[in-house]
Amino acid sequence: MKVETTTVLAHATYGGDYRCLELEAPGIAPEVRPGQFVHIRLPAPADAILRRPFSVFRADGDRLQILYKAVGRGTAAMRHLQPGDGLSILGPLGNGFPAAAADALPVLVAGGYGMAALYLQARTLPRRGIAFFGGAKAGDILCVPEFEALGWEVRATTQDGSRGERGLVTDALDAWLSGGGRDLRPEFFACGPNGMLRAVGGRAEAGGWTAWLSMDRHMGCGVGACLTCVQKIRDPDAPGGWSWVRICREGPVMECRTVVWEGDE
Amino acid sequence: MTATPDLAVRIGSLTLRNPVMVASGTFGYGPEYADLVDLASLGAIVVKGIRAEPTTGNPTPRTVETASGLINAIGLPGPGVDGFVRDYLPFLRRHDVPVIVNIWGRTVEEYGDVARRLGAVDGVHALEINVSCPNIKEGSKAFGTNLESFRRVVDLVRASTRLPVIPKLAPNVADIASFARAAEECGSDAVSLINSIPAMAVDIETRRPKLGNITGGLSGPAIHPVAVKLVWEAARAVKIPVIAMGGIRDAADAIEFIIVGATAVAVGTANFVEPGTAPAVVEGIRSHLVRHGLPSVAALRGTVVA
Numbered sequence: 001m002k003v004e005t006t007t008v009l010a011h012a013t014y015g016g017d018y019r020c021l022e023l024e025a026p027g028i029a030p031e032v033r034p035g036q037f038v039h040i041r042l043p044a045p046a047d048a049i050l051r052r053p054f055s056v057f058r059a060d061g062d063r064l065q066i067l068y069k070a071v072g073r074g075t076a077a078m079r080h081l082q083p084g085d086g087l088s089i090l091g092p093l094g095n096g097f098p099a100a101a102a103d104a105l106p107v108l109v110a111g112g113y114g115m116a117a118l119y120l121q122a123r124t125l126p127r128r129g130i131a132f133f134g135g136a137k138a139g140d141i142l143c144v145p146e147f148e149a150l151g152w153e154v155r156a157t158t159q160d161g162s163r164g165e166r167g168l169v170t171d172a173l174d175a176w177l178s179g180g181g182r183d184l185r186p187e188f189f190a191c192g193p194n195g196m197l198r199a200v201g202g203r204a205e206a207g208g209w210t211a212w213l214s215m216d217r218h219m220g221c222g223v224g225a226c227l228t229c230v231q232k233i234r235d236p237d238a239p240g241g242w243s244w245v246r247i248c249r250e251g252p253v254m255e256c257r258t259v260v261w262e263g264d265e
Numbered sequence: 266m267t268a269t270p271d272l273a274v275r276i277g278s279l280t281l282r283n284p285v286m287v288a289s290g291t292f293g294y295g296p297e298y299a300d301l302v303d304l305a306s307l308g309a310i311v312v313k314g315i316r317a318e319p320t321t322g323n324p325t326p327r328t329v330e331t332a333s334g335l336i337n338a339i340g341l342p343g344p345g346v347d348g349f350v351r352d353y354l355p356f357l358r359r360h361d362v363p364v365i366v367n368i369w370g371r372t373v374e375e376y377g378d379v380a381r382r383l384g385a386v387d388g389v390h391a392l393e394i395n396v397s398c399p400n401i402k403e404g405s406k407a408f409g410t411n412l413e414s415f416r417r418v419v420d421l422v423r424a425s426t427r428l429p430v431i432p433k434l435a436p437n438v439a440d441i442a443s444f445a446r447a448a449e450e451c452g453s454d455a456v457s458l459i460n461s462i463p464a465m466a467v468d469i470e471t472r473r474p475k476l477g478n479i480t481g482g483l484s485g486p487a488i489h490p491v492a493v494k495l496v497w498e499a500a501r502a503v504k505i506p507v508i509a510m511g512g513i514r515d516a517a518d519a520i521e522f523i524i525v526g527a528t529a530v531a532v533g534t535a536n537f538v539e540p541g542t543a544p545a546v547v548e549g550i551r552s553h554l555v556r557h558g559l560p561s562v563a564a565l566r567g568t569v570v571a
Binding site for chain 1: 290297298328334539
Protein backbone atom coordinates (compact mmCIF):
# COMPACT_ATOMS: atom_id res chain seq x y z
CA MET A 1 0.00 0.00 0.00
CA LYS A 2 1.42 3.37 -0.98
CA VAL A 3 0.53 6.83 -2.22
CA GLU A 4 1.77 7.37 -5.77
CA THR A 5 1.55 10.30 -8.15
CA THR A 6 0.69 8.56 -11.40
CA THR A 7 0.56 9.92 -14.93
CA VAL A 8 -2.55 9.73 -17.08
CA LEU A 9 -1.71 7.77 -20.25
CA ALA A 10 -5.16 7.70 -21.81
CA HIS A 11 -8.68 8.75 -20.92
CA ALA A 12 -11.24 7.48 -23.38
CA THR A 13 -15.01 7.27 -23.46
CA TYR A 14 -16.21 3.72 -23.18
CA GLY A 15 -19.71 4.34 -24.49
CA GLY A 16 -22.41 6.43 -22.81
CA ASP A 17 -21.31 7.87 -19.46
CA TYR A 18 -18.55 5.28 -19.08
CA ARG A 19 -14.89 6.19 -19.29
CA CYS A 20 -11.66 4.28 -19.08
CA LEU A 21 -8.72 5.94 -17.36
CA GLU A 22 -5.30 4.45 -17.98
CA LEU A 23 -2.50 5.36 -15.56
CA GLU A 24 1.24 4.83 -15.46
CA ALA A 25 1.59 3.54 -11.89
CA PRO A 26 4.87 1.62 -11.58
CA GLY A 27 4.69 1.57 -7.77
CA ILE A 28 1.14 0.27 -7.46
CA ALA A 29 0.09 -1.53 -10.67
CA PRO A 30 2.45 -4.53 -10.27
CA GLU A 31 1.13 -5.08 -6.73
CA VAL A 32 -2.56 -5.27 -7.60
CA ARG A 33 -4.35 -8.55 -6.93
CA PRO A 34 -7.77 -9.37 -8.44
CA GLY A 35 -10.61 -7.66 -6.57
CA GLN A 36 -8.50 -4.90 -5.02
CA PHE A 37 -9.15 -1.20 -5.47
CA VAL A 38 -7.38 2.15 -5.53
CA HIS A 39 -8.34 5.42 -3.86
CA ILE A 40 -8.06 8.38 -6.24
CA ARG A 41 -7.45 11.96 -5.14
CA LEU A 42 -9.70 14.20 -7.19
CA PRO A 43 -7.99 16.80 -9.37
CA ALA A 44 -7.86 20.25 -7.76
CA PRO A 45 -9.57 22.57 -7.40
CA ALA A 46 -12.40 20.55 -5.96
CA ASP A 47 -14.53 21.32 -2.93
CA ALA A 48 -15.07 17.54 -2.74
CA ILE A 49 -12.17 16.73 -0.43
CA LEU A 50 -12.22 12.96 -0.02
CA ARG A 51 -10.58 10.45 -2.30
CA ARG A 52 -12.83 8.22 -4.40
CA PRO A 53 -12.47 4.42 -4.48
CA PHE A 54 -12.39 2.56 -7.82
CA SER A 55 -11.98 -1.11 -8.60
CA VAL A 56 -8.99 -1.86 -10.76
CA PHE A 57 -10.20 -3.00 -14.19
CA ARG A 58 -6.87 -4.08 -15.68
CA ALA A 59 -3.32 -4.09 -14.37
CA ASP A 60 -0.61 -4.87 -16.90
CA GLY A 61 2.99 -4.25 -15.94
CA ASP A 62 3.31 -0.64 -14.78
CA ARG A 63 -0.10 0.33 -16.15
CA LEU A 64 -3.51 0.13 -14.61
CA GLN A 65 -6.95 0.94 -15.93
CA ILE A 66 -9.99 2.23 -14.10
CA LEU A 67 -13.43 1.89 -15.69
CA TYR A 68 -15.90 4.36 -14.24
CA LYS A 69 -19.20 6.08 -14.85
CA ALA A 70 -19.33 9.88 -14.59
CA VAL A 71 -22.28 10.28 -12.25
CA GLY A 72 -21.46 12.33 -9.14
CA ARG A 73 -19.52 15.34 -7.93
CA GLY A 74 -16.30 13.36 -7.66
CA THR A 75 -16.36 11.70 -11.06
CA ALA A 76 -17.39 15.01 -12.66
CA ALA A 77 -14.07 16.42 -11.45
CA MET A 78 -12.27 13.54 -13.17
CA ARG A 79 -13.89 14.05 -16.58
CA HIS A 80 -11.35 16.64 -17.70
CA LEU A 81 -8.23 14.59 -16.99
CA GLN A 82 -5.90 14.57 -20.01
CA PRO A 83 -2.96 12.38 -20.97
CA GLY A 84 0.11 13.71 -19.18
CA ASP A 85 -1.81 14.94 -16.13
CA GLY A 86 -0.66 13.80 -12.72
CA LEU A 87 -3.07 11.92 -10.47
CA SER A 88 -2.47 10.81 -6.88
CA ILE A 89 -3.68 7.32 -6.08
CA LEU A 90 -3.50 5.28 -2.89
CA GLY A 91 -3.38 1.52 -3.17
CA PRO A 92 -3.67 -1.28 -3.79
CA LEU A 93 -6.32 -1.56 -1.09
CA GLY A 94 -8.61 -4.28 0.22
CA ASN A 95 -8.40 -8.06 0.42
CA GLY A 96 -9.27 -9.07 -3.16
CA PHE A 97 -10.78 -12.34 -4.36
CA PRO A 98 -9.52 -15.67 -3.05
CA ALA A 99 -8.26 -18.48 -5.27
CA ALA A 100 -11.03 -20.62 -6.73
CA ALA A 101 -12.16 -23.88 -5.20
CA ALA A 102 -10.59 -26.75 -7.14
CA ASP A 103 -13.74 -28.73 -7.85
CA ALA A 104 -16.17 -25.89 -8.66
CA LEU A 105 -17.21 -24.16 -11.88
CA PRO A 106 -16.46 -20.42 -11.60
CA VAL A 107 -19.46 -18.25 -12.38
CA LEU A 108 -19.14 -14.48 -12.66
CA VAL A 109 -22.13 -12.23 -11.98
CA ALA A 110 -21.91 -8.50 -12.73
CA GLY A 111 -24.43 -5.70 -12.51
CA GLY A 112 -23.90 -2.04 -13.27
CA TYR A 113 -20.26 -1.81 -14.31
CA GLY A 114 -19.25 -4.49 -11.84
CA MET A 115 -17.67 -6.50 -14.66
CA ALA A 116 -14.70 -4.14 -14.44
CA ALA A 117 -13.96 -5.39 -10.92
CA LEU A 118 -14.13 -9.01 -12.10
CA TYR A 119 -11.82 -8.83 -15.12
CA LEU A 120 -8.56 -9.54 -13.28
CA GLN A 121 -10.16 -12.46 -11.46
CA ALA A 122 -11.55 -13.77 -14.77
CA ARG A 123 -8.02 -13.66 -16.16
CA THR A 124 -6.53 -15.37 -13.09
CA LEU A 125 -9.02 -18.20 -12.47
CA PRO A 126 -7.66 -21.57 -13.62
CA ARG A 127 -10.99 -22.58 -15.21
CA ARG A 128 -13.23 -20.61 -17.55
CA GLY A 129 -16.91 -20.75 -16.70
CA ILE A 130 -19.92 -18.59 -17.44
CA ALA A 131 -20.22 -14.84 -16.96
CA PHE A 132 -23.64 -13.24 -16.40
CA PHE A 133 -23.69 -9.50 -17.14
CA GLY A 134 -26.78 -7.45 -16.33
CA GLY A 135 -27.64 -3.82 -17.04
CA ALA A 136 -30.51 -1.44 -17.67
CA LYS A 137 -29.84 -1.24 -21.42
CA ALA A 138 -27.45 -2.47 -24.11
CA GLY A 139 -25.02 0.39 -23.43
CA ASP A 140 -24.49 -0.86 -19.89
CA ILE A 141 -23.17 -4.24 -21.00
CA LEU A 142 -19.44 -3.57 -21.12
CA CYS A 143 -16.26 -5.51 -21.78
CA VAL A 144 -17.89 -8.54 -23.46
CA PRO A 145 -15.10 -8.90 -26.08
CA GLU A 146 -12.47 -8.72 -23.34
CA PHE A 147 -14.07 -11.54 -21.35
CA GLU A 148 -14.73 -13.63 -24.45
CA ALA A 149 -11.07 -13.20 -25.45
CA LEU A 150 -10.15 -14.81 -22.12
CA GLY A 151 -12.37 -17.79 -22.97
CA TRP A 152 -15.45 -16.94 -20.93
CA GLU A 153 -19.00 -17.51 -22.17
CA VAL A 154 -20.83 -14.22 -21.56
CA ARG A 155 -24.62 -14.11 -21.16
CA ALA A 156 -26.11 -10.62 -21.18
CA THR A 157 -29.38 -9.51 -19.64
CA THR A 158 -30.95 -6.05 -19.94
CA GLN A 159 -33.99 -4.66 -18.21
CA ASP A 160 -35.28 -3.14 -21.46
CA GLY A 161 -34.42 -6.17 -23.58
CA SER A 162 -32.14 -4.16 -25.88
CA ARG A 163 -29.40 -6.76 -25.51
CA GLY A 164 -29.68 -10.42 -24.54
CA GLU A 165 -32.64 -11.62 -22.51
CA ARG A 166 -35.01 -9.09 -21.00
CA GLY A 167 -34.93 -9.09 -17.20
CA LEU A 168 -32.53 -9.04 -14.30
CA VAL A 169 -29.19 -10.76 -14.26
CA THR A 170 -30.51 -13.06 -11.56
CA ASP A 171 -33.31 -14.19 -13.92
CA ALA A 172 -30.70 -15.44 -16.37
CA LEU A 173 -28.77 -17.00 -13.51
CA ASP A 174 -31.87 -18.80 -12.23
CA ALA A 175 -32.66 -20.16 -15.72
CA TRP A 176 -29.13 -21.47 -16.02
CA LEU A 177 -29.20 -23.04 -12.56
CA SER A 178 -32.44 -24.88 -13.21
CA GLY A 179 -31.26 -25.88 -16.69
CA GLY A 180 -28.46 -28.03 -15.30
CA GLY A 181 -26.13 -25.41 -13.83
CA ARG A 182 -26.76 -26.50 -10.27
CA ASP A 183 -25.18 -29.88 -11.07
CA LEU A 184 -21.91 -28.17 -12.05
CA ARG A 185 -21.13 -27.01 -8.47
CA PRO A 186 -20.95 -23.29 -9.23
CA GLU A 187 -18.74 -20.91 -7.22
CA PHE A 188 -19.81 -17.30 -7.65
CA PHE A 189 -17.68 -14.19 -7.98
CA ALA A 190 -19.96 -11.16 -8.08
CA CYS A 191 -19.82 -7.38 -8.21
CA GLY A 192 -22.76 -5.03 -8.59
CA PRO A 193 -25.52 -3.24 -6.70
CA ASN A 194 -26.27 -4.46 -3.17
CA GLY A 195 -29.63 -5.90 -4.18
CA MET A 196 -27.96 -8.06 -6.81
CA LEU A 197 -25.23 -9.19 -4.42
CA ARG A 198 -27.80 -10.13 -1.82
CA ALA A 199 -29.78 -12.11 -4.43
CA VAL A 200 -26.69 -13.96 -5.68
CA GLY A 201 -25.69 -14.70 -2.10
CA GLY A 202 -29.17 -16.03 -1.42
CA ARG A 203 -28.93 -18.44 -4.39
CA ALA A 204 -25.55 -19.66 -3.19
CA GLU A 205 -26.67 -20.20 0.37
CA ALA A 206 -29.79 -22.08 -0.76
CA GLY A 207 -27.74 -24.31 -3.04
CA GLY A 208 -24.92 -24.92 -0.60
CA TRP A 209 -22.38 -23.15 -2.83
CA THR A 210 -19.89 -20.38 -2.20
CA ALA A 211 -20.37 -16.76 -3.36
CA TRP A 212 -17.66 -14.11 -3.11
CA LEU A 213 -19.27 -10.68 -3.19
CA SER A 214 -17.30 -7.53 -3.98
CA MET A 215 -19.15 -4.97 -1.89
CA ASP A 216 -19.44 -1.26 -2.41
CA ARG A 217 -19.88 0.93 0.65
CA HIS A 218 -19.71 4.67 1.08
CA MET A 219 -16.03 5.12 1.95
CA GLY A 220 -13.79 7.68 3.65
CA CYS A 221 -10.08 7.04 4.22
CA GLY A 222 -9.76 3.66 2.44
CA VAL A 223 -7.26 2.28 4.96
CA GLY A 224 -9.43 1.39 7.95
CA ALA A 225 -9.08 4.47 10.12
CA CYS A 226 -12.28 6.48 9.70
CA LEU A 227 -14.77 3.61 10.17
CA THR A 228 -17.18 4.98 7.53
CA CYS A 229 -17.49 1.87 5.33
CA VAL A 230 -18.43 -0.57 8.06
CA GLN A 231 -20.57 -3.63 7.27
CA LYS A 232 -22.34 -5.91 9.71
CA ILE A 233 -21.15 -9.51 9.63
CA ARG A 234 -22.34 -12.55 11.54
CA ASP A 235 -20.31 -13.06 14.68
CA PRO A 236 -21.68 -15.66 17.12
CA ASP A 237 -19.24 -14.49 19.80
CA ALA A 238 -20.37 -10.85 19.73
CA PRO A 239 -23.32 -9.40 21.67
CA GLY A 240 -26.33 -9.52 19.34
CA GLY A 241 -24.58 -12.04 17.07
CA TRP A 242 -22.93 -9.47 14.80
CA SER A 243 -19.92 -7.22 14.60
CA TRP A 244 -18.53 -4.66 12.16
CA VAL A 245 -15.90 -5.16 9.51
CA ARG A 246 -14.36 -2.40 7.44
CA ILE A 247 -15.12 -2.94 3.76
CA CYS A 248 -11.92 -1.06 2.82
CA ARG A 249 -9.72 -3.34 4.90
CA GLU A 250 -11.39 -6.68 5.66
CA GLY A 251 -13.32 -6.37 2.35
CA PRO A 252 -14.34 -5.44 -0.23
CA VAL A 253 -14.76 -9.16 -0.99
CA MET A 254 -16.98 -10.96 1.52
CA GLU A 255 -18.32 -14.52 1.45
CA CYS A 256 -22.10 -14.30 1.29
CA ARG A 257 -22.72 -16.27 4.50
CA THR A 258 -20.86 -13.74 6.62
CA VAL A 259 -22.90 -10.72 5.50
CA VAL A 260 -25.78 -9.40 7.62
CA TRP A 261 -28.07 -7.56 5.18
CA GLU A 262 -30.15 -4.62 6.39
CA GLY A 263 -33.85 -4.40 5.59
CA ASP A 264 -33.83 -2.11 2.55
CA GLU A 265 -30.92 -3.62 0.66
CA MET B 266 19.36 33.13 10.62
CA THR B 267 19.07 29.68 12.18
CA ALA B 268 19.57 26.72 9.88
CA THR B 269 18.00 24.18 12.21
CA PRO B 270 15.22 25.80 14.22
CA ASP B 271 14.12 24.12 17.42
CA LEU B 272 10.75 22.46 16.81
CA ALA B 273 10.38 20.83 20.22
CA VAL B 274 7.44 21.83 22.41
CA ARG B 275 6.35 20.91 25.92
CA ILE B 276 2.88 19.84 27.02
CA GLY B 277 3.05 19.58 30.80
CA SER B 278 5.76 17.03 31.59
CA LEU B 279 5.73 15.72 28.02
CA THR B 280 8.20 16.93 25.41
CA LEU B 281 7.27 16.52 21.75
CA ARG B 282 10.01 16.52 19.12
CA ASN B 283 7.83 18.69 16.92
CA PRO B 284 4.47 20.44 17.34
CA VAL B 285 2.47 18.38 14.81
CA MET B 286 0.16 15.63 16.06
CA VAL B 287 -2.54 13.62 14.36
CA ALA B 288 -6.01 14.21 15.77
CA SER B 289 -8.15 11.66 17.54
CA GLY B 290 -10.44 9.67 15.26
CA THR B 291 -8.50 10.46 12.10
CA PHE B 292 -5.56 8.09 12.49
CA GLY B 293 -7.10 4.98 14.05
CA TYR B 294 -4.81 3.49 16.70
CA GLY B 295 -1.63 3.69 14.63
CA PRO B 296 -1.38 0.45 12.60
CA GLU B 297 -3.86 1.73 10.00
CA TYR B 298 -1.36 4.28 8.67
CA ALA B 299 1.94 2.64 9.64
CA ASP B 300 2.61 1.53 6.01
CA LEU B 301 2.18 5.11 4.78
CA VAL B 302 3.55 7.37 7.52
CA ASP B 303 6.69 7.07 9.65
CA LEU B 304 5.07 7.29 13.08
CA ALA B 305 8.34 8.58 14.55
CA SER B 306 7.98 11.69 12.35
CA LEU B 307 4.89 12.76 14.33
CA GLY B 308 4.96 15.04 17.36
CA ALA B 309 2.43 12.69 18.93
CA ILE B 310 -0.31 10.32 17.93
CA VAL B 311 -3.72 10.91 19.49
CA VAL B 312 -5.63 7.65 19.23
CA LYS B 313 -9.35 7.25 18.72
CA GLY B 314 -11.61 7.73 21.75
CA ILE B 315 -11.52 5.03 24.43
CA ARG B 316 -14.11 4.46 27.12
CA ALA B 317 -14.35 1.80 29.83
CA GLU B 318 -16.06 -0.88 27.72
CA PRO B 319 -16.16 -1.90 24.02
CA THR B 320 -18.61 0.21 22.00
CA THR B 321 -20.19 -0.44 18.60
CA GLY B 322 -20.79 3.17 17.54
CA ASN B 323 -23.52 4.59 15.32
CA PRO B 324 -25.51 3.08 12.43
CA THR B 325 -24.51 3.82 8.82
CA PRO B 326 -24.25 6.10 6.90
CA ARG B 327 -21.63 7.49 9.25
CA THR B 328 -20.08 10.27 7.17
CA VAL B 329 -21.15 12.64 4.43
CA GLU B 330 -18.94 14.92 2.40
CA THR B 331 -20.03 18.56 2.14
CA ALA B 332 -18.44 21.61 0.52
CA SER B 333 -14.79 21.48 1.63
CA GLY B 334 -15.85 19.49 4.65
CA LEU B 335 -16.89 16.18 6.11
CA ILE B 336 -19.72 15.59 8.57
CA ASN B 337 -19.17 12.52 10.70
CA ALA B 338 -21.31 10.63 13.16
CA ILE B 339 -19.11 7.61 13.77
CA GLY B 340 -20.20 7.45 17.41
CA LEU B 341 -16.85 6.53 19.01
CA PRO B 342 -16.82 2.77 18.38
CA GLY B 343 -13.83 1.23 20.08
CA PRO B 344 -12.32 -1.69 21.95
CA GLY B 345 -12.58 -0.20 25.46
CA VAL B 346 -9.64 0.18 27.84
CA ASP B 347 -8.77 -3.52 28.07
CA GLY B 348 -9.07 -4.08 24.31
CA PHE B 349 -6.90 -1.04 23.58
CA VAL B 350 -4.23 -2.12 26.04
CA ARG B 351 -4.30 -5.69 24.70
CA ASP B 352 -4.65 -5.10 20.94
CA TYR B 353 -2.99 -1.76 20.19
CA LEU B 354 -0.69 -0.57 22.94
CA PRO B 355 1.99 -3.25 22.27
CA PHE B 356 2.19 -1.98 18.66
CA LEU B 357 2.43 1.64 19.76
CA ARG B 358 5.12 0.86 22.36
CA ARG B 359 7.36 -0.42 19.56
CA HIS B 360 7.32 3.00 17.90
CA ASP B 361 9.21 6.07 19.01
CA VAL B 362 6.19 8.38 19.27
CA PRO B 363 4.34 9.84 22.26
CA VAL B 364 0.87 8.31 22.61
CA ILE B 365 -2.00 10.52 23.75
CA VAL B 366 -5.19 8.59 24.43
CA ASN B 367 -8.49 10.36 23.87
CA ILE B 368 -10.85 9.23 26.66
CA TRP B 369 -14.60 9.52 27.16
CA GLY B 370 -17.35 8.15 29.32
CA ARG B 371 -21.10 8.03 29.67
CA THR B 372 -20.90 9.25 33.26
CA VAL B 373 -18.50 11.49 35.15
CA GLU B 374 -17.34 8.46 37.13
CA GLU B 375 -16.49 6.56 33.96
CA TYR B 376 -14.03 9.29 32.92
CA GLY B 377 -12.26 8.86 36.24
CA ASP B 378 -12.20 5.08 35.88
CA VAL B 379 -10.73 5.24 32.35
CA ALA B 380 -8.12 7.80 33.40
CA ARG B 381 -7.05 5.72 36.39
CA ARG B 382 -6.75 2.50 34.35
CA LEU B 383 -4.84 4.09 31.45
CA GLY B 384 -2.55 5.93 33.85
CA ALA B 385 -1.48 2.59 35.29
CA VAL B 386 -0.18 1.05 32.04
CA ASP B 387 3.14 1.56 30.31
CA GLY B 388 3.13 3.39 26.98
CA VAL B 389 0.43 6.03 27.49
CA HIS B 390 1.96 9.51 27.68
CA ALA B 391 -1.02 11.83 28.10
CA LEU B 392 -4.82 11.83 28.14
CA GLU B 393 -7.04 14.02 25.99
CA ILE B 394 -10.46 14.36 27.62
CA ASN B 395 -13.23 14.14 25.06
CA VAL B 396 -16.05 16.17 26.55
CA SER B 397 -17.29 17.44 23.22
CA CYS B 398 -18.10 14.64 20.79
CA PRO B 399 -21.26 15.82 19.03
CA ASN B 400 -22.38 12.26 18.24
CA ILE B 401 -22.93 10.76 21.65
CA LYS B 402 -26.43 10.88 23.05
CA GLU B 403 -25.41 10.30 26.65
CA GLY B 404 -23.82 12.84 28.99
CA SER B 405 -20.63 13.32 27.02
CA LYS B 406 -21.90 16.13 24.83
CA ALA B 407 -23.27 18.17 27.74
CA PHE B 408 -19.94 17.87 29.56
CA GLY B 409 -18.43 20.05 26.86
CA THR B 410 -21.00 22.80 26.80
CA ASN B 411 -22.00 23.11 30.46
CA LEU B 412 -19.28 24.76 32.51
CA GLU B 413 -20.25 23.06 35.76
CA SER B 414 -20.30 19.53 34.25
CA PHE B 415 -17.07 20.32 32.42
CA ARG B 416 -15.34 21.19 35.69
CA ARG B 417 -16.60 17.99 37.37
CA VAL B 418 -15.18 15.81 34.60
CA VAL B 419 -11.82 17.58 34.41
CA ASP B 420 -11.48 17.66 38.21
CA LEU B 421 -12.08 13.93 38.48
CA VAL B 422 -9.71 13.03 35.62
CA ARG B 423 -7.06 15.29 37.16
CA ALA B 424 -7.47 13.53 40.49
CA SER B 425 -7.31 10.07 38.84
CA THR B 426 -3.98 10.26 37.00
CA ARG B 427 -0.52 11.79 37.05
CA LEU B 428 -0.38 11.84 33.25
CA PRO B 429 -0.73 15.21 31.50
CA VAL B 430 -4.44 15.86 30.91
CA ILE B 431 -5.78 17.83 27.96
CA PRO B 432 -9.51 18.66 27.82
CA LYS B 433 -10.73 18.95 24.21
CA LEU B 434 -13.03 21.93 23.95
CA ALA B 435 -16.32 22.12 22.09
CA PRO B 436 -16.61 24.98 19.59
CA ASN B 437 -20.33 25.51 20.16
CA VAL B 438 -20.15 27.50 23.37
CA ALA B 439 -20.88 31.17 23.99
CA ASP B 440 -17.49 31.91 25.53
CA ILE B 441 -14.56 29.61 24.73
CA ALA B 442 -12.29 31.55 27.10
CA SER B 443 -14.34 30.56 30.14
CA PHE B 444 -13.91 26.85 29.29
CA ALA B 445 -10.19 27.27 28.68
CA ARG B 446 -9.83 29.07 32.04
CA ALA B 447 -11.88 26.41 33.81
CA ALA B 448 -9.59 23.74 32.37
CA GLU B 449 -6.55 25.64 33.62
CA GLU B 450 -8.06 26.17 37.07
CA CYS B 451 -8.78 22.42 37.34
CA GLY B 452 -5.11 21.65 36.81
CA SER B 453 -5.10 20.70 33.15
CA ASP B 454 -1.72 20.66 31.41
CA ALA B 455 -3.13 21.98 28.12
CA VAL B 456 -6.37 22.40 26.22
CA SER B 457 -7.05 21.21 22.68
CA LEU B 458 -9.57 22.75 20.28
CA ILE B 459 -11.69 22.62 18.29
CA ASN B 460 -13.75 19.47 18.21
CA SER B 461 -16.01 19.12 15.14
CA ILE B 462 -18.89 21.58 14.79
CA PRO B 463 -22.45 20.20 15.16
CA ALA B 464 -23.89 19.91 11.65
CA MET B 465 -26.54 18.25 9.48
CA ALA B 466 -27.16 17.44 5.81
CA VAL B 467 -30.40 16.30 4.16
CA ASP B 468 -31.03 14.46 0.88
CA ILE B 469 -33.53 16.71 -0.91
CA GLU B 470 -35.05 13.85 -2.94
CA THR B 471 -35.77 11.47 -0.07
CA ARG B 472 -35.92 14.31 2.51
CA ARG B 473 -33.99 12.08 4.85
CA PRO B 474 -30.89 13.11 6.81
CA LYS B 475 -27.74 11.90 5.10
CA LEU B 476 -26.39 10.45 8.36
CA GLY B 477 -27.76 7.46 10.23
CA ASN B 478 -27.40 9.49 13.42
CA ILE B 479 -29.29 12.43 11.79
CA THR B 480 -26.72 14.99 12.99
CA GLY B 481 -22.96 14.89 13.20
CA GLY B 482 -19.84 16.99 13.48
CA LEU B 483 -18.31 19.03 10.66
CA SER B 484 -14.56 18.90 10.08
CA GLY B 485 -12.18 19.70 7.25
CA PRO B 486 -11.06 22.92 5.54
CA ALA B 487 -14.54 24.43 5.90
CA ILE B 488 -14.08 24.88 9.67
CA HIS B 489 -10.51 26.21 9.68
CA PRO B 490 -11.29 29.95 10.04
CA VAL B 491 -13.75 29.20 12.85
CA ALA B 492 -11.03 27.27 14.64
CA VAL B 493 -8.45 30.06 14.17
CA LYS B 494 -10.75 32.55 15.90
CA LEU B 495 -11.49 30.22 18.83
CA VAL B 496 -7.84 29.24 19.27
CA TRP B 497 -6.92 32.93 19.33
CA GLU B 498 -9.50 33.59 22.06
CA ALA B 499 -8.52 30.54 24.13
CA ALA B 500 -4.78 31.23 23.88
CA ARG B 501 -5.26 34.78 25.17
CA ALA B 502 -7.24 33.47 28.16
CA VAL B 503 -4.80 30.91 29.59
CA LYS B 504 -1.11 30.31 30.29
CA ILE B 505 -1.24 26.54 29.63
CA PRO B 506 -0.46 25.34 26.09
CA VAL B 507 -3.19 25.32 23.46
CA ILE B 508 -3.22 22.48 20.93
CA ALA B 509 -5.01 23.68 17.80
CA MET B 510 -6.96 21.62 15.30
CA GLY B 511 -9.56 22.32 12.66
CA GLY B 512 -9.16 21.92 8.91
CA ILE B 513 -5.37 21.86 8.62
CA ARG B 514 -4.43 20.95 5.05
CA ASP B 515 -0.88 22.24 4.90
CA ALA B 516 1.86 24.03 6.82
CA ALA B 517 0.29 27.45 6.23
CA ASP B 518 -2.87 26.42 8.11
CA ALA B 519 -0.76 25.12 11.00
CA ILE B 520 1.44 28.23 11.08
CA GLU B 521 -1.69 30.37 11.26
CA PHE B 522 -2.70 28.51 14.43
CA ILE B 523 0.76 28.99 15.96
CA ILE B 524 0.72 32.71 15.18
CA VAL B 525 -2.57 33.14 17.05
CA GLY B 526 -1.13 31.35 20.07
CA ALA B 527 -1.11 27.57 19.58
CA THR B 528 1.80 25.63 21.08
CA ALA B 529 1.05 22.54 19.00
CA VAL B 530 -1.36 21.54 16.24
CA ALA B 531 -3.14 18.40 15.11
CA VAL B 532 -3.90 17.27 11.57
CA GLY B 533 -7.33 15.66 11.31
CA THR B 534 -9.51 15.11 8.26
CA ALA B 535 -6.54 15.73 5.92
CA ASN B 536 -5.10 12.38 7.05
CA PHE B 537 -7.96 10.69 5.20
CA VAL B 538 -7.07 12.53 2.00
CA GLU B 539 -3.26 12.75 2.12
CA PRO B 540 -1.77 10.45 4.76
CA GLY B 541 1.57 12.27 4.51
CA THR B 542 0.10 15.62 5.57
CA ALA B 543 1.51 15.72 9.12
CA PRO B 544 5.17 15.09 8.12
CA ALA B 545 4.74 17.64 5.31
CA VAL B 546 3.42 20.19 7.83
CA VAL B 547 6.49 19.61 10.04
CA GLU B 548 8.78 20.34 7.10
CA GLY B 549 6.73 23.36 6.09
CA ILE B 550 6.93 24.83 9.60
CA ARG B 551 10.67 24.25 9.65
CA SER B 552 11.22 26.04 6.35
CA HIS B 553 8.94 28.90 7.40
CA LEU B 554 11.00 29.43 10.56
CA VAL B 555 14.21 29.39 8.53
CA ARG B 556 12.80 31.83 6.00
CA HIS B 557 11.80 34.23 8.79
CA GLY B 558 15.04 33.81 10.72
CA LEU B 559 13.31 32.41 13.80
CA PRO B 560 15.28 30.15 16.15
CA SER B 561 12.34 28.07 17.33
CA VAL B 562 8.67 27.40 16.89
CA ALA B 563 8.21 29.04 20.29
CA ALA B 564 9.46 32.30 18.80
CA LEU B 565 6.58 32.29 16.34
CA ARG B 566 3.91 31.50 18.91
CA GLY B 567 1.37 34.21 19.63
CA THR B 568 3.00 36.76 17.34
CA VAL B 569 -0.24 37.80 15.67
CA VAL B 570 -0.34 41.54 15.09
CA ALA B 571 -3.81 42.35 16.33
